[in-house]
Amino acid sequence: MDRLSLTFSALADPTRRAILARLSSGPASVNDLAAPFSMSLPAVSKHLKVLERAQLIARGKEAQWRPCEIKAAPLKEATDWMEQYRQFWEERFDRLEDYLKELQTQEKPAPVKSATKRKKHGSNK
Amino acid sequence: MDRLSLTFSALADPTRRAILARLSSGPASVNDLAAPFSMSLPAVSKHLKVLERAQLIARGKEAQWRPCEIKAAPLKEATDWMEQYRQFWEERFDRLEDYLKELQTQEKPAPVKSATKRKKHGSNK
DNA sequence: AATGTAATTAACCAACTAGTTAAATACAAA
DNA sequence: TTTGTATTTAACTAGTTGGTTAATTACATT
Numbered sequence: 001m002d003r004l005s006l007t008f009s010a011l012a013d014p015t016r017r018a019i020l021a022r023l024s025s026g027p028a029s030v031n032d033l034a035a036p037f038s039m040s041l042p043a044v045s046k047h048l049k050v051l052e053r054a055q056l057i058a059r060g061k062e063a064q065w066r067p068c069e070i071k072a073a074p075l076k077e078a079t080d081w082m083e084q085y086r087q088f089w090e091e092r093f094d095r096l097e098d099y100l101k102e103l104q105t106q107e108k109p110a111p112v113k114s115a116t117k118r119k120k121h122g123s124n125k
Numbered sequence: 126m127d128r129l130s131l132t133f134s135a136l137a138d139p140t141r142r143a144i145l146a147r148l149s150s151g152p153a154s155v156n157d158l159a160a161p162f163s164m165s166l167p168a169v170s171k172h173l174k175v176l177e178r179a180q181l182i183a184r185g186k187e188a189q190w191r192p193c194e195i196k197a198a199p200l201k202e203a204t205d206w207m208e209q210y211r212q213f214w215e216e217r218f219d220r221l222e223d224y225l226k227e228l229q230t231q232e233k234p235a236p237v238k239s240a241t242k243r244k245k246h247g248s249n250k
Numbered sequence: 251a252a253t254g255t256a257a258t259t260a261a262c263c264a265a266c267t268a269g270t271t272a273a274a275t276a277c278a279a280a
Numbered sequence: 281t282t283t284g285t286a287t288t289t290a291a292c293t294a295g296t297t298g299g300t301t302a303a304t305t306a307c308a309t310t
Contacts, residue, residue: 002139009137012130013298017206024210030257043299045258050297064256064307072213079211081142082204085149088197138268155287168269170288175267189277189286252310259304267296274289280282 004081007074010054015039016047023057023070030066129206132199135179140164141172148182148195155191 001009010016019033034044048068051057058071126134135141144158159169173193176182183196 004142005137005139008133009297012134012137014127014130015298017129020210024213031255039298040300041257042259042301046298049258064305066257070210070213072210075207075210076214079204079207082200082207085145085195085197085200086204088149088195089201140268156285164268165270166287167271167289171268174288189275191287254307254309256306256308257304258306260302261300262302263298263300265297265299268294270291270293272290272292275287277284277286279284 003074004077006054007056007078010050010056011078013047013050015044016051019044019047019051019068020056020070020072023068027060027067027069030068033068128199129202131179132181132203135175135181136203138172138175140169141176144169144172144176144193145181145195145197148193152185152192152194155193158193 011020015037018036022028022033022036030041030045030048033048034041037044048057048059051068052059055071055074057068060067060069140162143161147153147158147161155166155170155173158173159166162169173182173184176193177184180196180199182193185192185194
């Protein structure tokens with residue numbers, strides 16, 4: 001599985017996103033991480049394995065604890081990928097582009113219909 | 126399923142990401158979209174349904190064609206979510222954190238001026 | 251050595267995913 | 281009306297996912 005797919009599928013689960021959120025304020029043990037959830041410890045352990053495989057977390061070894069730490073490098077790749085679509089969710093861009101295009105082709109503000117209306121009402125800028 | 130999970134799981138597939146890439150240069154029919162892939166048409170149709178459910182594409186109706194158009198609004202939410210982790214993949218922050226930690230352990234009274242020691246780029250491991 | 255705590259592994263299950271082929275639907279053109 | 285083209289639906293399958301409980305491993309403490 002490619003890295004991007006690995007990253008996105010790891011993020012496609014609210015439990016795992018919550019775990020990352022928790023880890024963003026510092027390392028934690030598996031028990032700590034499991035506490036807020038109603039699911040069993042093995043279930044959380046599996047989620048951690050998914051996050052580890054996606055390299056979104058790293059795990060240590062301290063006595064019987066396996067402390068988890070966030071390691072969000074893959075998120076850079078993911079945001080970089082998304083960045084290429086920014087134009088599609090920022091309408092500002094579309095509007096600006098349209099506006100610039102309009103300026104370029106029309107040279108003058110010549111909105112025919114509204115110009116007629118304006119003339120009728122005798123008001124000018 | 127929550128919107129963020131829906132978005133990430135839709136993106137967690139290379140075929141679907143390729144379809145989005147194709148659509149970012151303009152609308153296309155299902156056949157057009159399917160052409161680059163070795164899989165069957167129904168398979169592509171299913172991928173499109175996933176993208177549609179995630180609201181990453183919208184579909185029209187023109188005669189017997191169902192043209193697809195990119196509609197990347199959910200990506201905004203996704204990047205916004207990721208943004209909160211930027212600190213973890215930008216080493217700038219790590220440096221700052223190290224610096225703050227250093228301050229804390231040294232118990233020195235706020236040497237604000239030494240902030241100039243901070244480097245923006247380059248590595249000194 | 252025995253006990254308790256942290257975490258993982260094993261075995262199982264239901265639901266979902268990504269693909270298949272074959273059949274059905276919808277429309278255009280002849 | 282028949283035929284061709286675009287697309288979806290249906291039925292099926294293999295593999296994955298997200299969860300469970302029970303057993304096991306690993307380590308610390310008593």
